Amino acid sequence: MSIIRIEKVSRNYKTGATLVKALKKVSLTIEAGEFLSIAGPSGSGKTTLLNLIGCIDELDEGEIFINDTAISSMDKIEKTAFRRNNLGFIFQTYNLIPVLSAYENVSFVLSLLDISEREIKRRTYEVLMEVGLEGMEDRRPSKLSGGQQQRVAIARALVKNPQIILADEPTANLDSKTGAEILKLMKRMNEKYHTTFLFSTHDQMIMDYASRLVQLHDGAIVSDERRR
Amino acid sequence: MTIKLPAVAFRNIFRNLRRSILCAVAIAVSAMAIMALLSLLETMETDMATNLTSYYTGEVRIRHAEYEKYERYNPLHLSLDTEAVISVASDVGGVKAATARINFPANLYIDGQNNGAMGVGVDFATEQAFIDFSAIVDEGRIPKPGANELLMGKFLAHDLGLSLGDKVTMLTSTALRGSNAMTFTIVGIASFPVGGLSAKTVYIPIDRAQYLLRMEGKTQEVLLLTEDGYRERDVAQAVETALEEYLSLETETRAWKDLNMMYSFLSIAKFIYYVMGAIFFVLGSTVIINTTMMVIYERIREIGTLGALGMQGKELTRLFLLEGTFISIAGSTLGTLVGVLIVFILSKTGINFTEAMSGVDMEISSILFPRVNWFTALYVWIYAIIISSLSTLIPSRKASKIQIVEALRYV
Numbered sequence A: 001m002s003i004i005r006i007e008k009v010s011r012n013y014k015t016g017a018t019l020v021k022a023l024k025k026v027s028l029t030i031e032a033g034e035f036l037s038i039a040g041p042s043g044s045g046k047t048t049l050l051n052l053i054g055c056i057d058e059l060d061e062g063e064i065f066i067n068d069t070a071i072s073s074m075d076k077i078e079k080t081a082f083r084r085n086n087l088g089f090i091f092q093t094y095n096l097i098p099v100l101s102a103y104e105n106v107s108f109v110l111s112l113l114d115i116s117e118r119e120i121k122r123r124t125y126e127v128l129m130e131v132g133l134e135g136m137e138d139r140r141p142s143k144l145s146g147g148q149q150q151r152v153a154i155a156r157a158l159v160k161n162p163q164i165i166l167a168d169e170p171t172a173n174l175d176s177k178t179g180a181e182i183l184k185l186m187k188r189m190n191e192k193y194h195t196t197f198l199f200s201t202h203d204q205m206i207m208d209y210a211s212r213l214v215q216l217h218d219g220a221i222v223s224d225e226r227r228r
Numbered sequence B: 001m002t003i004k005l006p007a008v009a010f011r012n013i014f015r016n017l018r019r020s021i022l023c024a025v026a027i028a029v030s031a032m033a034i035m036a037l038l039s040l041l042e043t044m045e046t047d048m049a050t051n052l053t054s055y056y057t058g059e060v061r062i063r064h065a066e067y068e069k070y071e072r073y074n075p076l077h078l079s080l081d082t083e084a085v086i087s088v089a090s091d092v093g094g095v096k097a098a099t100a101r102i103n104f105p106a107n108l109y110i111d112g113q114n115n116g117a118m119g120v121g122v123d124f125a126t127e128q129a130f131i132d133f134s135a136i137v138d139e140g141r142i143p144k145p146g147a148n149e150l151l152m153g154k155f156l157a158h159d160l161g162l163s164l165g166d167k168v169t170m171l172t173s174t175a176l177r178g179s180n181a182m183t184f185t186i187v188g189i190a191s192f193p194v195g196g197l198s199a200k201t202v203y204i205p206i207d208r209a210q211y212l213l214r215m216e217g218k219t220q221e222v223l224l225l226t227e228d229g230y231r232e233r234d235v236a237q238a239v240e241t242a243l244e245e246y247l248s249l250e251t252e253t254r255a256w257k258d259l260n261m262m263y264s265f266l267s268i269a270k271f272i273y274y275v276m277g278a279i280f281f282v283l284g285s286t287v288i289i290n291t292t293m294m295v296i297y298e299r300i301r302e303i304g305t306l307g308a309l310g311m312q313g314k315e316l317t318r319l320f321l322l323e324g325t326f327i328s329i330a331g332s333t334l335g336t337l338v339g340v341l342i343v344f345i346l347s348k349t350g351i352n353f354t355e356a357m358s359g360v361d362m363e364i365s366s367i368l369f370p371r372v373n374w375f376t377a378l379y380v381w382i383y384a385i386i387i388s389s390l391s392t393l394i395p396s397r398k399a400s401k402i403q404i405v406e407a408l409r410y411v
């Protein structure tokens, strides 16, 4: 069974008098456990697509099903609860909470769920170790490098063991070596936990890590290839 | 321990500490000002009440029913039978003390010149319940009954160049509209709390006043103090009825609050100050409203992130509300404590209104000693916290309405 089903989805933005068609009847089916890259030039609609799947934007036409649930049938509170339980986000700019330590940034998302204190602690330490941040638990984001911050962000996304992790250009702010490391880490997590990863990128090298590459152009899918 | 929302809110305070402090100070200044203002008003009110009931009207005042109608002609003939009225009134439930007083305009004749004064004939023995003479007599002692002795206000003595042992001749018109004069020896000089009294009054024994005014056994008014737990108005009513029943005497018997318009004005003034204080406070709160608005604007991407991670709008609102509440608690605590400190210092030094009150005919003491009222402090503290926290709720609710996509795009 497919985990995400996108059916003829359109999204239009109005800026003043002009209407931008960010997505034009896009259809795509994603299976659980995929490591899927969405590529395409700037303005092609990558972010828009990820935001729609992430239930933080509203579609104008079509429907997206996640686990066979139509997302447009959910209200704001249900969507938030859905994100809390099932989705992980990784941002280009890391977006860690500056007043929280690495440990707290990760454990904070668990505190929103109904999980025991002990379990929160166990999982947080485990995932921080997994992303290679042992010994840096108490550092605030300002005391971490970009790559380290993104590792915290990955740990934050992973820690609740979500079905899907959405990453919009997770390596765009990193140098290519660090970017590659981050991708390898994501890939390893994908293999270990069978979490579905969707990430967007411009970068050819990053695309090479994907098990499936979807190319967008002007709001439409122009190619969809499985690799290896 | 997993970090909880209040802890995050608390840490957020320190992100821009200077701004948080500024906010807290704005709240503190308001709380302090209100604390000081309310304490001053309460002091004025209790002071005025004490002065009125001690020196002017007692808690209940009994006069001849017709007296007020002819008051400006000084109708001393519309008098009461001192003993009969006091004995009936004293038996009424709730009456704690009674005394007779005669107030009369007098001229003090000194070196060929007449100087206006206010004479008061009092029974110094029963008067002790109303006036604490030991506290106000600066020099000498109180006059003895039956002796031609007087107690003079300090400023009056000063103005007339008189001192202890000097003799003064007092001229006045009698109850029978004749003229009479008597010579008294100054045996005491008193400084009354109310400047006007010190500048005008002379106290003489009531029997001497009765003799001088040709009203033996009579009095112009009888003043009463009531027991705790009784309402003065009820007592006044009961006394009036009793006097009518037992003496067939029609009197005008009224509670002090009904007699002193100024006191009612003070109560109205107090209410106005409360309202003004509240407005002042709301203005103070604009600082925290403005700051919270700025904070939300600055952290908009963080709000977007937290929303994406699954934090509900209500929780986001709570995050900012808590931050505002912490600042409010800090500000309110600081302000209330400083306010209490100011009042405490003033309770030691006193506030001197002698200059300000000169020429003002109000029954307020020249030097006020405010007291620290912990109830008022608690009230101001809680009030300040609630108002400023509620103020932050207005902008905080915005945090829950922010579109996550927009917030995340924000750089």
Ligand SMILES: Nc1ncnc2c1ncn2[C@@H]1O[C@H](COP(=O)(O)OP(=O)(O)OP(=O)(O)O)[C@@H](O)[C@H]1O
Binding pocket: A013, A014, A015, A020, A021, A022, A040, A041, A042, A043, A044, A045, A046, A047, A048, A049
């Ligand atoms: N909130 C918005 N208001 C107006 N137009 C928007 C909005 N968001 C996106 N767009 C437009 O929709 C189109 C697709 O934008 P999107 O951000 O999805 O592109 P992208 O592929 O992520 O580009 P980039 O690689 O630059 O991030 C663009 O033309 C963009 O200008």
Ligand SMILES: [Mg+2]
Binding pocket: A046, A047, A048, A168
């Ligand atoms: Mg984008």
